[in-house]
Amino acid sequence: MIEGMNQKKGTTIKSILASIRQFKITIRGRQFKPADYGFLVIFAVLILVGALFTDMFFTRINIANVLRQIIANGLVSLGMLMVILTGGVDLTVGSYVALGGVLFAGLTDSIGIVPALILAVSAGGLFGVVNGVLVAHFKLQAFIATLATMGILRGIVFLYTETPISPEHDAFRELGAGGIGLVSFGLIIMVTLFVLGWFFLNRMSTGRAVLAIGGNKEAVRLAGINVKLTVILAYVMSGFLSSLSGAILVSRLGIAQPSVGMAYELDAIAACVIGGAVMGGGGGGVPGAFLGVLTIGLISNLMNLLGIQTFFQDIIRGLVIILAVLARSGKN
Numbered sequence: 001m002i003e004g005m006n007q008k009k010g011t012t013i014k015s016i017l018a019s020i021r022q023f024k025i026t027i028r029g030r031q032f033k034p035a036d037y038g039f040l041v042i043f044a045v046l047i048l049v050g051a052l053f054t055d056m057f058f059t060r061i062n063i064a065n066v067l068r069q070i071i072a073n074g075l076v077s078l079g080m081l082m083v084i085l086t087g088g089v090d091l092t093v094g095s096y097v098a099l100g101g102v103l104f105a106g107l108t109d110s111i112g113i114v115p116a117l118i119l120a121v122s123a124g125g126l127f128g129v130v131n132g133v134l135v136a137h138f139k140l141q142a143f144i145a146t147l148a149t150m151g152i153l154r155g156i157v158f159l160y161t162e163t164p165i166s167p168e169h170d171a172f173r174e175l176g177a178g179g180i181g182l183v184s185f186g187l188i189i190m191v192t193l194f195v196l197g198w199f200f201l202n203r204m205s206t207g208r209a210v211l212a213i214g215g216n217k218e219a220v221r222l223a224g225i226n227v228k229l230t231v232i233l234a235y236v237m238s239g240f241l242s243s244l245s246g247a248i249l250v251s252r253l254g255i256a257q258p259s260v261g262m263a264y265e266l267d268a269i270a271a272c273v274i275g276g277a278v279m280g281g282g283g284g285g286v287p288g289a290f291l292g293v294l295t296i297g298l299i300s301n302l303m304n305l306l307g308i309q310t311f312f313q314d315i316i317r318g319l320v321i322i323l324a325v326l327a328r329s330g331k332n
Contacts, residue, residue: 038327039274043291046298054305062301064182068252070297071176071186072097073267074290075245078197079238080268081289085201086234087214087281088135088142093242093268095153096124097261100243102157105165105172105256113171117247124243125236127153132232150265157258166255176252186248193241198286210234214281266317271296273324296320 050057076093083090100120107116127149134145176186200207209225210233221227242264250256273279274295275288299320303313 072249074190074293077268077271079241082234090238091146092150094261094264096242097246098157100246101250101256104247108167121243124239128236128239132235136228136231176248
């Protein structure tokens with residue numbers, strides 16, 4: 001009898017959880033699930049915690065610092081989102097950041113700011129083609145393909161330079177550190193690219209195909225869309241945006257280290273999932289990813305202000321990813 005009561009209780013709890021997950025609010029034709037407004041509440045709580053427990057949180061210096069720090073993860077997350085929407089994942093993004101950073105810093109003094117930037121981001125896009133071909137044409141699992149290229153690309157970066165590079169060009173720091181008041185040039189670039197990303201996914205046929213592939217790849221193929229080319233494009237965008245992120249990051253810091261970008265894939269995945277992206281495809285969007293980037297930025301900033309040690313920060317980031325995936329899951 002007790003066993004039967006426990007089973008009934010377990011079934012009831014599962015039914016309640018399922019009902020909560022299925023509960024939706026529709027605003028102007030868009031459906032919002034509990035996880036959507038749940039993360040908005042968490043975002044508000046983070047701001048409240050920052051205001052109550054740290055004196056520095058709402059200072060001009062800290063706000064400017066947060067706005068500059070989210071740029072790197074923002075651009076990487078936007079590229080990661082494109083790949084996740086197709087049903088894949090790109091673990092190479094941290095290595096792209098390193099590649100873009102060291103190439104931009106290493107070439108600036110010899111060929112100038114603009115040519116160095118173009119070559120740096122183009123190199124990331126080129127390696128994105130490699131990832132895309134491995135996944136789309138050779139049918140390798142995205143996790144395996146990008147894990148392999150992550151190591152290969154990181155090795156190439158260290159072959160290029162084993163020591164930090166600090167360019168002497170007068171304008172090197174303008175891209176990442178320059179700006180108008182609290183708004184840096186890097187932030188302007190990031191926000192502009194997020195707007196273009198939204199336009200691409202919602203107003204262009206290729207972007208809508210990226211969204212559709214994650215939901216039903218076979219249906220997209222039967223509709224006459226080149227699935228392979230679209231998937232490759234997603235990985236190219238990830239490489240391009242992550243390399244640009246690296247260039248802006250080293251410009252802000254004033255120095256490029258071959259080890260930069262380590263574990264950036266974790267924050268990018270966390271930002272996308274918090275913003276509503278579904279691992280394996282089938283859900284997600286640019287506004288949600290932007291909110292996820294802000295949330296991750298606030299979490300990191302608060303942990304630094306509260307003096308939380310680095311390894312505890314890594315634990316918290318990992319837990320955030322697990323909780324976000326569970327919240328978005330339709331399973332029990």
